[in-house]
Amino acid sequence: MTTLALPAYAQLSEADEAALTDLYRRGTPANTLRAWERDLAYIAAWKMASFGRPLDWPEEEKVALRFILDHAQDLTEKPGAARDVAMELIAIGLRRELTCPAPATLDRRIASWQAFHRMRNLASPFSSPLVQQARQKARRANARPRVPKSPKPVTRDILEALLATCDASRRGIRDRAMLMLAFASGGRRRSELTALNVEDVGLDDFTPKGLIWITLLDTKTTRKDQAPRLPMKGRAARALVHWLEVTKITDGPLFRPISLSDRPLPRRLATDALRTILRHRLVLAGLPVNFATPHGLRAGFLTQAALDGAPLAAAMKLSLHRSAVQAQKYYADVEITENPATDLLGE
Known part of the structure; x- marks a missing residue:
């Protein structure tokens, strides 16, 4: 031809x-x-x-x-x-x-x-x-058993233990805000967190409603013209606002390295910074350094949503999973122990 x-x-x-x-x-x-x-x-x-x-x-x-x-x-x-x-x-x-x-x-x-x-x-x-x-x-x-990206999900109780290690220093305030945003906004990926700028945080609704909006311009599953706006409220919103108030950052990278003199530097955190921060907080909380990886925050959000009875579709609106099959795996791990069919013979 x-x-x-x-x-x-x-x-x-x-x-x-x-x-x-x-x-x-x-x-x-x-x-x-x-x-x-x-x-x-x-x-x-x-x-x-x-x-x-x-x-x-x-x-x-x-x-x-x-x-x-x-x-x-x-x-x-x-x-x-x-x-x-x-x-x-x-x-x-x-x-x-x-x-x-x-x-x-x-x-x-x-x-x-x-x-x-x-x-x-x-x-x-x-x-x-x-x-x-x-x-x-x-x-x-060559099929292999599925290996989780994090040994353990960082559920609410684990997150609380990590947050308890964050003191009133700027490093502690940053780590608290970063961990809470990563969890509460749907289990954000490392790259999504470090790519955030102050301009991506909408504060107009914070005073009247205690609500802030996070615009994600850089995600794995959406384009820039489809940038999702995700709500964050309660303690997580207050932690992020506190970070901005203490550092007086008004533009540029949202999360930044902290100097030895406890001052935020003008540059952006490295893409892998969340891994370093998480390991540091795990050790301070008395947990093994390899207890969880940054993906544990994402897995922990969905696992906690399942434990609290949140509908899968509602959780996916925040996690931005495109595949219900993928997100359902976290729910299945939780729900199977509560399935009535597991107790047919009684106590």
Whole structure:
């Protein structure tokens, strides 16, 4: 089958292609872009090591099939071409080990590869029936038990223990406000917290109603033109307002590093700052440093909502989960112990 050559007037100019790429970037969350770039570097290095040539657009079906097969087996005790390629990727820091990657990792890399095909308006080889079938079989063959992102959910009682360690210093006031906002606004992600600016906090309703509004411009599941506004009230709202009053911050990053002299610095907290803060507070509360990760605040919000009998749909409006199936897992873990069917034989 021959490809129809388009006339010059029907083809995108270099400037048009650059504008399209820029539009694609501006319409994609920063975390997703970083994942795409890492995955593309891995895929390009894998193909060069496997076939001795760079990526093609569109890619060949046999290359996609080989990619799946090479990543659907444990190569630790399996000498051959796939193992040699994996060793090369380990040597340059793009792969950690010879064991079979998790199905989720393989799915993410394939999704990134497909995204770059879409960006070029090209058909992806992963859409072919043979490749899709190989993908399904690889997923089943290497299925693993679900491992929670946090060892424990940070439910209300755990959060109270962490908040009790926050003193009246600016560091303590910041940590209290940050932990309470992360929990009370629906279980916010690390990147969402550190991306917040003072301008994203609406205080007009605080005096008359005790309510503030948090606008999230940078989330995993929404675009900037869909920025959700989430309410926060009660103790959490007062803690955040107290942080602003004490520091007199009026613009720029909402949460900032604190100097040794207990003064807020003008720069933004690092994306991973919540992990450091949480570990510090866990130790002060007498809990193991690995008791929970930042995702424990997100899991804790949904778990506590289930414990308190809040409808799943109501909790999802704050957590911003797109999948009810995903959010339901937290409810299922709680509800199964209260299910009447677990007590058919009585006491």
